[in-house]
Amino acid sequence: MDSEILIEARGLTRRYGPTTAVSDLNLMLRKGEILGLLGPNGAGKSTTMKMLTGNLAPSAGEAFIKGLSLHDAPTEAKKHLGYLPEQPPVYPELTVDEYLRYCAGLHGIAKKDRADAVEQAKRSCSLNEVSGRLIGNLSKGFQQRVGLAQAIIHRPPVIVLDEPTVGLDPIQIREIRALIVELGKSHSVILSSHILPEIQAVCSRVMIINRGRAVYDQPVIATRNAKMESLTITLKRPPALDALNRIVGIAGVEDIGAGRFRLSLAGGNDPREVIVDAAVNNNWGLIELSPEVKTLEEIFVELTSGDEQERKAA
Amino acid sequence: MKNIFAIAGNEARRIFVSPLAWAVLGIVQLIVGIVFVLSLLDYARFSEQAGDSFGVSDYIGGSVFGFSVIVLLLVMPLMTMRLFAEERKSGSLTLLFSAPVSLTEIVLGKFLGLLAFVFAVLALLALMPLSLVPATHLDLGRIVAGLLGLFLLMSAFGAAGLFVSSLTREPTIAAVGSFGLLLVIWLMNMLAFNDSIPFTSVFSYLSLIGHFESLRRGIFSSADAIYYILFTALFLWLTVQRLDMERN
Secondary structure, eight states, X not given: OOSOEEEEEEEEEEEETTEXXXXXXXXXXXXXXXXXEEOOTTSSHHHHHHHHTTSSOOSEEEEEETTEETTTSHHHHHTTXXXXXXXXXXXXXXXXXXXXXXXXXXXXXXXXXXXXXXXXXXXXXXXXXXXXXXXXGSOHHHHHHHHHHHHHTTOOSEEEEESTTTTOOHHHHHHHHHHHHHHHHHSEEEEEOSOHHHHHHHOSEEEEEETTEEEEEEEXXXXXXXXXXXXXXXXXXXXXXXXXXXXXXXXXXXXXXXXXXXXXXXXXXXXXXXXXXXXXXXXXXXXXXXEEEOOHHHHHHHHHSHHHHHHHHO | OHHHHHHHHHHHHHHHHSHHHHHHHHHHHHHHHHHHHHHHHHHHHHHHHHOTTSOHIIIIIHHHHHXXXXXXXXXXXXHHHHHHHHHHHHTXXXXXXXXSOOXXXXXXXXXXXXXXXXXXXXXXXXXXXXXXXXXXXXXXXXXXXXXXXXXXXXXXXXXXXXXXXXXXXXXXHHHHHHHHHHHHHHHHHHHHHOTTSTTHHHHHHHOTTHHHHHHHTTOOOHHHHHHHHHHHHHHHHHHHHHHHXXXX
């Protein structure tokens, strides 16, 4: 965990008049991490991204790119940044090549390296076949890819992507995901999405934002394993409930009929092995053992659903 | 500096790939061309009576450039309306805002890009009086002074238009707004003719058009040039301020 911190946000807050879009958001991203921003519509994802890319000044707090403050040294900080906003920032009257060459120049790529940078970005986003076409005549999916090519053309250490797979067909989505994973190895990527499986497939960390607050910030691994809260087992020859209750690590047993039991687990224990041993030794006839994992979706719904918020507010 | 030229180059390219620029160039040339021919015919008719004191450069150059000002007042807002308003509307302004360039570089880049169009207009306008060179003796100094005046005037129009364009996200509103702004500054001159209004001399001094008169007549006064340069700089500075406000 000693790798370089590429993005840091401290107490990021943004108010639009009386409404607070983002409030006291802290974020830290190291090299090689891909952070997924999740949240319902209007939760403040795009506002957060705009602040992280210097498009919007925070009302309070500060953002740093590679240790450079976006407030005090904006041009220096922005050199290390690639940003794809919700709407790809393209000029419809230019061709893909013209546009990417301009972007390369804008991001300070030396003249002699520009052609290479353009080629590489086009290859990464599979744009070679449309190089000479006007961006305005391309489909939404291609425009999105041109926007993505623009964000990575200067190979910035920090890449911020606002819903990068919107408007793409399933094959393109897979390609773009693969590209993001590839980029994530050597860069830091922040991406926002509504699509939970996408976040799970691509990101190494998830942050859930609701009503401008970060309500969840954990590695994706945590959503896969650590959240096991109960087990369901089916036994052909079930013993008395007491016998199950005595197994170490089980906090409670509930008979749900037909030889099935729901075992709630005492914090953090994984008694699966013990259960299997006991079932074999006592000849219970174990035919099912399934952990009930809290999925990202359940976490998301739990954290962002309306009643939850109201209960907290009350 | 490199960034300014990169932005200016792209801006100029985008201006000249759009049909608007060519339509505007064509129509300006047509209208001013008609005026040129008419004043040429006028001159041919009256020159015998007027005698030697009445020069062709003065008459032709004066009427062509004087009339161009009115056409350009109508046309420049159309060329400046897109600069920021359209980019904001289409979201492409984000590209500039997240690139490692300062706001001053963005504004100067856009302005320089616009100047490429201004030079195209000037070159085409200059062709008309210059077409007389083989036939008669022209006072080139006068023509150049007139062109310089037009250049300064168009820079001022352009800077004001750029500023108005940075205020809105609708190109049409930007066009109407900058046309209105230019007309108001122009009309200050009219106030100056009304003696019942105090400070008439201030109004007449601030008017955009008053300072063009002498240049059109071939008198290069540094005060007039500085007026236009200050006017241009003021609006470019206001644009930078406005863009800075936008992020807050």
